[in-house]
Amino acid sequence: xxxxxxxxxxxxxxxxxxxxxxxxxxxxxxxxxxxxxxxxxxxxxxxxxxxxxxxxxxxxxxxxxxxxxxxxxxxxxxxxxxxxxxxxxxxxxxxxxxxxxxxxxxxxxxxxxxxxxxxxxxxxxxxxxxxxxxxxxxxxxxxxxxxxxxxxxxxxxxxxxxxxxxxxxxxxxxxxxxxxxxxxxxxxxxxxxxxxxxxxxxxxxxxxxxxxxxxxxxxxxxxxxxxxxxxxxxxxxxxxxxxxxxxxxxxxxxxxxxxxxxxxxxxxxxxxxxxxxxxxxxxxxxxxxxxxxxxxxxxxxxxxxxxxxxxxxxxxxxxxxxxxxxxxxxxxxxxxxxxxxxxxxxxxxxxxxxxxxxxxx
Ligand code: PEP
Ligand code: MN
Numbered sequence: 001x002x003x004x005x006x007x008x009x010x011x012x013x014x015x016x017x018x019x020x021x022x023x024x025x026x027x028x029x030x031x032x033x034x035x036x037x038x039x040x041x042x043x044x045x046x047x048x049x050x051x052x053x054x055x056x057x058x059x060x061x062x063x064x065x066x067x068x069x070x071x072x073x074x075x076x077x078x079x080x081x082x083x084x085x086x087x088x089x090x091x092x093x094x095x096x097x098x099x100x101x102x103x104x105x106x107x108x109x110x111x112x113x114x115x116x117x118x119x120x121x122x123x124x125x126x127x128x129x130x131x132x133x134x135x136x137x138x139x140x141x142x143x144x145x146x147x148x149x150x151x152x153x154x155x156x157x158x159x160x161x162x163x164x165x166x167x168x169x170x171x172x173x174x175x176x177x178x179x180x181x182x183x184x185x186x187x188x189x190x191x192x193x194x195x196x197x198x199x200x201x202x203x204x205x206x207x208x209x210x211x212x213x214x215x216x217x218x219x220x221x222x223x224x225x226x227x228x229x230x231x232x233x234x235x236x237x238x239x240x241x242x243x244x245x246x247x248x249x250x251x252x253x254x255x256x257x258x259x260x261x262x263x264x265x266x267x268x269x270x271x272x273x274x275x276x277x278x279x280x281x282x283x284x285x286x287x288x289x290x291x292x293x294x295x296x297x298x299x300x301x302x303x304x305x306x307x308x309x310x311x312x313x314x315x316x317x318x319x320x321x322x323x324x325x326x327x328x329x330x331x332x333x334x335x336x337x338x339x340x341x342x343x344x345x346x347x348x349x350x351x352x353x354x355x356x357x358x359x360x361x
Contacts, residue, residue: 271299
């Protein structure tokens with residue numbers, strides 16, 4: 001064979017490759033369109049009968065030189081890749097970065113959470129106990145520049161004999177205290193039927209770790225126009241947390257703040273094990289802001305500063321710090337709550353080490 005002929009055949013082969021590429025991608029576009037129609041109707045994407053029909057037609061039309069088995073094998077590969085394309089699309093959740101590249105910024109009053117804004121500091125006691133207690137905590141925190149006040153009114157306690165929270169009375173005290181000091185407030189709601197009622201009092205609705213997969217609660221949270229602080233379940237994977245957030249987003253509420261609050265492991269030195277790698281992974285996978293609860297994750301006060309620094313260093317958009325005016329007599333989580341001086345010391349340490357930017361005064 002002459003060198004010229006050889007070169008000519010290679011050129012032709014290159015051209016055919018280009019044609020195959022074009023045709024394959026045209027086929028992929030059709031498959032995508034069919035996939036979208038199927039998802040609208042809830043039809044299963046893999047259709048073995050249709051696949052067999054297509055293969056039979058191709059084999060019947062095959063004039064070689066490829067034998068029928070090779071044609072079957074090659075087309076099965078193409079079908080497989082097409083199915084993969086549809087699966088990819090299915091996985092693109094509303095809360096996924098694939099769906100939205102820009103960070104979601106959740107605005108609560110004047111506080112902007114996420115999107116590279118200064119870290120949000122969420123402070124306040126584990127439980128709302130009395131008006132005096134809330135005044136003491138809020139007056140101190142507001143002077144420190146904290147804008148978002150926390151306090152539990154419905155407490156999911158391990159023992160039924162422990163303090164269960166003040167219920168709606170607690171929400172009222174929290175809300176009035178926050179207003180008095182120019183703050184906004186967040187509290188946990190545990191029952192779907194309380195979500196709407198709580199909107200009257202709360203600026204952010206918290207879904208706690210124990211309720212991360214309470215799907216009826218998630219759906220209800222998705223139907224209101226309030227930001228939701230969604231905490232990671234005690235034994236939930238990162239993927240499960242993301243799907244829980246998707247429940248809320250799928251109902252029309254995309255104002256969601258994710259919270260890493262530690263997970264159950266065999267380690268006993270801390271109350272839970274703070275999964276620090278969850279923060280950058282969540283931020284990579286999702287456009288939602290991520291905060292770290294440094295109190296419930298550790299359950300101890302002596303490592304607050306290094307843990308807070310670690311959380312902010314890996315990209316957390318904020319911190320939750322349980323703070324009480326008299327932790328020793330707190331009705332819940334007495335061991336882990338900072339007193340007011342300890343809270344100020346922690347903030348000063350963070351300010352001095354440059355971790356807070358202009359987050360707080
Ligand atoms: C809380 O923040 O009050 C709380 C109970 O935390 P978690 O749901 O993370 O245990
Ligand atoms: Mn607590």
